[in-house]
Amino acid sequence: MSLIAVLALDGVPGHQLTTPGLVFSAATGHHPWVDYDLRICAAPGFENTGGPAHFRIETPWGLEGLEDADTVLLPGCAGFRAEPAPAVTAALHAAAARGCRIGAIGTGTFVLAATGLLDGRAAATSRRHTEELARLHPAIHVDPDGAVVSHGPFHSAAGVLGGVDLCLHLVALDHGDSVVIETERQAFLQLHSPAGEVCATGPASSGGGTLDEVIKWMEVNLHHPLTLADIAERTGLGIRTLTRRFRAETGLSPLQYLLRARIQLVQRLLERTDDPIERIAARTGLGTPANLRHQFHRYTDTTPGIYRHAFRSLASDLTWADRDEDPEALNSRRLGAESARHS
Secondary structure, eight states: OEEEEEEEOTTOOHHHHHHHHHHHHHHHHTOTTOOEEEEEEEOTTOOOOOSSSOOOOOOSBSGGGGTTOSEEEEOOOTTTTSOOOHHHHHHHHHHHHTTOEEEEETTHHHHHHHTTTTTTSEEOOOGGGHHHHHHHOTTSEEOTTOSEEEETTEEEEOOGGGTHHHHHHHHHHHHOHHHHHHHHHHHHHOOOOOTTOOOOOSOOOOSTTHHHHHHHHHHHTTTSOOOHHHHHHHHTOOHHHHHHHHHHHHSSOHHHHHHHHHHHHHHHHHHHOOOOHHHHHHHTTOOSHHHHHHHHHHHHSSOHHHHHHHHHHHHHHTTOSSTTOOHHHHHHHHHHHHHHHHO
């Protein structure tokens, strides 16, 4: 299990405080072998989040919550130009000294910079604050274009939507591209498996790696008409034993897992290619466009065409040249796009 501590300083933007939970829970909820635990830690003097919608939080954790964390995330805060409290500086230095990974989101980079931990390193911050960060901390190489900048154990991000990019970057470092692609999809689009086919959230059994190998084989051969007998033969297990192992390790039967993998590949192809439905049906082993549409709707509650359009529209909304657009303006733009799609 990887423990992530999010350090909340007074006036932290609410979306930056909540987004890590969205991303890391999506990663954990859809990949049985991924196991993150998230902890919100209140810094000394924390009262409430920043505008435009202030809210208070109650957490049992203060700075001591950083002591056993594998990763510390430092969102922005209202007083980012001020020197951090000595206790905050000490806690961050202690985390760095024991090899903890530290990430800063938006103006949180100012707080991390003020500790001296970024001296001689590259970093990113909110687009409109890059020049100011470079002026106040000349020992730091400030990347004005970096969505996510990594230098050793330190990672920093421009801050769009509360550091979604940074959280996804950390998931990629931990578990690779295939996990981060599905995590991004689930975090942004909030798609859910149908009742009874939700993937287990606990860690996979360590039963010799047999299923790891057959799962990789299944994912490489999705375009073939695989049967339960084919999968069992590949593992050398009987069908009942295979099914029991699959349910224990993934929460799904072998054929449910196979269908889920095929639908995820359909999603990826809809997102990243212009392939027609006929070609996608063949590439994913779903056979006919009619079967693809039926299974896709069953799994996602939408059609392939609507999914492709919605994903690309949303991706466009989230990749404006100025990625630090005010959250209210970004939300207004997104609502306008939604209205246009339904008009």
